[in-house]
Amino acid sequence: MKKIARAFIFIRTKGFYVFVRESIDRIVDNYYEMYFNVDTKGYVHIEDLEIDHHESIGYGTVYYRYMINALSNLEVDTANSTLLDFGCGKGRV
Numbered sequence: 706m707k708k709i710a711r712a713f714i715f716i717r718t719k720g721f722y723v724f725v726r727e728s729i730d731r732i733v734d735n736y737y738e739m740y741f742n743v744d745t746k747g748y749v750h751i752e753d754l755e756i757d758h759h760e761s762i763g764y765g766t767v768y769y770r771y772m773i774n775a776l777s778n779l780e781v782d783t784a785n786s787t788l789l790d791f792g793c794g795k796g797r798v
Contacts, residue, residue, distance in 0.1 A: 730768040745797035
C-alpha cells in the first residue's frame with residue numbers, strides 16, 4: 706500500500722509523464738539486470754558504504770538508457786579502445 710501512496714505523491718509532484726518515463730526506465734533497468742545477471746541498481750546511503758570522509762556521498766546508478774545513449778554517441782574506435790571504469794561502486798559505469 707505504501708508503494709501506491711508513493712506513486713500518487715510522485716505523480717502529483719512531478720507529473721504523469723515523468724512517472725511513466727521513470728517507470729519505463731526502471732522496467733528497462735530490471736531487464737538489463739536480469740540479462741547481465743548483475744545487481745547494480747538502487748541507491749546505497751553513505752552510512753551503508755562505511756566510508757568516513759567529508760567529501761563522500763552515497764552510491765546511485767545512472768539508468769541504462771542514459772548510459773547507452775551517452776556511450777553510443779561517442780566517436781571511438783571500439784576495436785582499439787578500452788573503457789576504464791574508476792569504481793562507481795557496484796559495477797555499473
